Every structure is written in structure tokens, then in C-alpha cells.
Amino acid sequence: MEETALIYCEGHFTDLDGKTANGLIRHSKKYKIVGVIDSHFSGMDSGMILDGKKNKKLIYFDLTEAVTQLGKVPNCFIFGLAPKEAFLSIAERRVILDAMDMGMNIIIGLHEFITEDEEFIQASQKNHVRIEDIRKPKPKKYLNLYTGDIRQVKIPKIGVFGTDCAVGKRTTALLLADAFEARGLKVLFIGSGQTALIQGEKYGVAMDAMTSEFMTGEFEHVILEGVRREKPDIILIEGQSAMSHPAFISTCAIIRGSMPDAIILQHPPKRKFRVDFSEFLMPEVEEEIKLLESYSKVPVLAITLNHEKMSIDEINETIGNYEQDYAITTTDPLVFGCDKLIDVIINQFPKLLEKKLE
Known part of the structure; x- marks a missing residue:
């Protein structure tokens, strides 16, 4: 109940x-x-x-x-x-x-x-x-070390990462999950923070509370369990913080534990400084893309905007500028939905069309 x-x-x-x-x-x-x-x-x-x-x-x-x-x-x-x-x-x-x-x-x-x-x-x-x-880890005797079995998962795994904390990575991933499910695909969403677990998502790990030795293995394990039980068509992965953030290491472990096949980058264009770290400037989008692609060895397929402090005209202008400057699909899922994201993902993984998308 x-x-x-x-x-x-x-x-x-x-x-x-x-x-x-x-x-x-x-x-x-x-x-x-x-x-x-x-x-x-x-x-x-x-x-x-x-x-x-x-x-x-x-x-x-x-x-x-x-x-x-x-x-x-x-x-x-x-x-x-x-x-x-x-x-x-x-x-x-x-x-x-x-x-x-x-x-x-x-x-x-x-x-x-x-x-x-x-x-x-x-x-x-x-x-x-x-x-x-919610953040309290299981006793260590019940935690999992990394095995490398994630390499055997051939289902497309899409990571939604960001340029900072609290930029909307989870929100975008869940909107995308709903959009794919509305088109007939079975989605496995993997949460990586306490909010996703409180929301009732079935699979996830509060990564920033995990002992470092077990971070990669626990994240790998929850994906393998989800694949075994749910038999999904596509896997969506919630990122944490940012690859470039000096205070956190969660993104590194998430990438290693999940081995994503492609990445979506969430970014707040109007944000000047990192959350809670006013001495740290936000990274440039191009820098974060290079860092993620270098570390993960997979492409950043799209940029999604967090429209905090932005007008609708500024959102539209930024989308146009980013698509021109970076040659990467860009949208704001909360404003415009996920159609552009679905298109670029299907283009990268055409076998998804066999799932009879409408």
C-alpha cells in the first residue's frame, strides 16, 4: 500500500x-x-x-x-x-x-x-x-567488489552526467525513461543517489556514502541484478556531481561500474560557480565533454540544459548556439520533452528500432 x-x-x-x-x-x-x-x-x-x-x-x-x-x-x-x-x-x-x-x-x-x-x-x-x-550502506560483508561482468551486458547503457551537483541529471534521466517507455521500450533506470531511492526507484546505490573500494562493484552489481530480473531494452544511468569536480569521485566509479555506451551531459548555462564552492568556477562545456569522452571512451551524444535563471528566449538561443558550437544535439527536457534525445540515441543504437518504437 x-x-x-x-x-x-x-x-x-x-x-x-x-x-x-x-x-x-x-x-x-x-x-x-x-x-x-x-x-x-x-x-x-x-x-x-x-x-x-x-x-x-x-x-x-x-x-x-x-x-x-x-x-x-x-x-x-x-x-x-x-x-x-x-x-x-x-x-x-x-x-x-x-x-x-x-x-x-x-x-x-x-x-x-x-x-x-x-x-x-x-x-x-x-x-x-x-x-x-537511505544513505546508510549495507555491512561490508554484504557489499560487492568489481568483477568485470558488466562487459557482458550488450544492452545500450546511457549515462546522464553533469557539469556540477544538483543540475538535473536524475530529472532528465527519469523524463527520458518515461519517454522511452511511452514508445514501447522496457527501461532499466539505475539511481546513484538518495533522492532516486526515496522516490522508489527499484535499482540504485547511494554512491557518495559508499566506501571507495566497493563503489565500482556495488554499482556494477545493481546493474547486473536489474538486467537479470527485468530484461530491459535500454539502461539509463543517473550520474553524480561532475567528472571535473575536485570534491567528489562518484562519477569515476559510476563510469567504471556501468561502462556506459554513450553519455548525455546536463549543464546549467547561467551558473557561474560550483554548488557550495563559491571559489570554484563552473567548467566549460567543451572541457567537460573532452574529460568524459577521454575517461569513458564513449561519445557524448547530447547536451541537456538546466534552465535555472533562464528565460524561454535564452533557452532557445543557447540551444542554437550549443548545436552550432559543439555540433551536438541540445535540448531542455523539462521545456521541450525528450524527442530530440530519443532520436539521437536511436541513431546511435539503431537496433532499438526493432523494438517497434511508434
């Missing part, structure tokens, strides 16, 4: 630190989202604020207002923030404990594992609620 869930995103809904909440509002297979907590947008429709389309999921001032107006305590309280800080603030701890006192299960994807915190352990036992630390 689908559980109802309230998302906590105080002060950050629609922005970069609120990417988990943003993703859940757009897409959730596991939970029925009933609202968002962010006092800055209290009383407004979350879909209208995020994408300009009403979804009837309201934003509430605080936890008390949300439960009062909903008329019923939701099953789950999802911590929808993904900040750079590793630990919960005092205010965030308090609201989570309040949610537990109301009888809500806690879903959280931070690097701080609250299943190891005595105060939260006692609260969960007292209130008979569960805590899910």
Missing part, C-alpha cells in the same frame, strides 16, 4: 539544497506526497512554485499547520533537504522528534545516520515508528 508522506524542506524548496523535495514533487513511485513544509511559500501550490503547473500539493508553514490542515497525520515524514552540512541542526532535530511523537515514520538521506543516534532510537521505540537512513 502506498504510504502518505509530508516533505520537510524549510527555507529551501525549489533551490539547490531542496533537490530531494523538488524531485519528490515531480516524481514518486513509493509515496503519495501530501504536502511540503517551507514557511517561505506557506499556502502556495508546490507544483506552481516549482514548475508553473498546479499539483494540489500545498506548502505549509510548519509541521503543526500541515497536520491540522490535512486533517490526518501522514504515514511518513521525509527530510527533503540535501545540504552540504553533514549534521542536523537543533531545529531540524526538534521537528523530526515532533514528527515521531505524532506517529510518523522518518525517511532521511543525510550522511548523519540517525539510526545510530540514541535520542532518535529511543523516540522510535517509544512511538513505534521506523527510521530509514
Whole structure:
């Protein structure tokens, strides 16, 4: 049975630190989202604020207002923030404990594992609620080392990578998955972060919480399991951070573990500096393409835009400029859909036509 869930995103809904909440509002297979907590947008429709389309999921001032107006305590309280800080603030701890006192299960994807915190352990036992630390890896004895068996997978594997954190890699990959499925293909989506797992995606690994020795093997393993069970026509892989980002290594492990056959590059043209690293300039698109192609030995087939701070005219102008400058198909999937991406992928992998695409 689908559980109802309230998302906590105080002060950050629609922005970069609120990417988990943003993703859940757009897409959730596991939970029925009933609202968002962010006092800055209290009383407004979350879909209208995020994408300009009403979804009837309201934003509430605080936890008390949300439960009062909903008329019923939701099953789950999802911590929808993904900040750079590793630990919960005092205010965030308090609201989570309040949610537990109301009888809500806690879903959280931070690097701080609250299943190891005595105060939260006692609260969960007292209130008979569960805590899910989405990023918490399995014990090492259950983790997988790299085998190289991924080389035997002949199904097209498309990686959606980016030029920074929080640029929309997962969103583009999921939109593309929906578009291919609408045309009759069976898609295997492989998540690589906590948001995809919270959204209810069946296959994935929270890569940035994994011990480095097991990163490549765990990612390879989840793809092999998905192929064995689902027998897909195409595999779509969510990237993490950026190949060029000095603070993260996830992309390296994802490429090694998945051995993609082609890449889509997601980029926010208006972003000047890396998320949470104001001293680091964003890379040039051409530099990131060269880096990805050199490391993976496969082509970047398309550029997809994150249109933050862009008008529709700027989006169209940028698409034209990029296609001329880089000779690579470019689009904005949230604005224009995925038809151009599907065309360029089919052109690269013509056997997909045998799957009777409409």
C-alpha cells in the first residue's frame, strides 16, 4: 500500500539544497506526497512554485499547520533537504522528534545516520515508528567488489552526467525513461543517489556514502541484478556531481561500474560557480565533454540544459548556439520533452528500432 508522506524542506524548496523535495514533487513511485513544509511559500501550490503547473500539493508553514490542515497525520515524514552540512541542526532535530511523537515514520538521506543516534532510537521505540537512513550502506560483508561482468551486458547503457551537483541529471534521466517507455521500450533506470531511492526507484546505490573500494562493484552489481530480473531494452544511468569536480569521485566509479555506451551531459548555462564552492568556477562545456569522452571512451551524444535563471528566449538561443558550437544535439527536457534525445540515441543504437518504437 502506498504510504502518505509530508516533505520537510524549510527555507529551501525549489533551490539547490531542496533537490530531494523538488524531485519528490515531480516524481514518486513509493509515496503519495501530501504536502511540503517551507514557511517561505506557506499556502502556495508546490507544483506552481516549482514548475508553473498546479499539483494540489500545498506548502505549509510548519509541521503543526500541515497536520491540522490535512486533517490526518501522514504515514511518513521525509527530510527533503540535501545540504552540504553533514549534521542536523537543533531545529531540524526538534521537528523530526515532533514528527515521531505524532506517529510518523522518518525517511532521511543525510550522511548523519540517525539510526545510530540514541535520542532518535529511543523516540522510535517509544512511538513505534521506523527510521530509514537511505544513505546508510549495507555491512561490508554484504557489499560487492568489481568483477568485470558488466562487459557482458550488450544492452545500450546511457549515462546522464553533469557539469556540477544538483543540475538535473536524475530529472532528465527519469523524463527520458518515461519517454522511452511511452514508445514501447522496457527501461532499466539505475539511481546513484538518495533522492532516486526515496522516490522508489527499484535499482540504485547511494554512491557518495559508499566506501571507495566497493563503489565500482556495488554499482556494477545493481546493474547486473536489474538486467537479470527485468530484461530491459535500454539502461539509463543517473550520474553524480561532475567528472571535473575536485570534491567528489562518484562519477569515476559510476563510469567504471556501468561502462556506459554513450553519455548525455546536463549543464546549467547561467551558473557561474560550483554548488557550495563559491571559489570554484563552473567548467566549460567543451572541457567537460573532452574529460568524459577521454575517461569513458564513449561519445557524448547530447547536451541537456538546466534552465535555472533562464528565460524561454535564452533557452532557445543557447540551444542554437550549443548545436552550432559543439555540433551536438541540445535540448531542455523539462521545456521541450525528450524527442530530440530519443532520436539521437536511436541513431546511435539503431537496433532499438526493432523494438517497434511508434
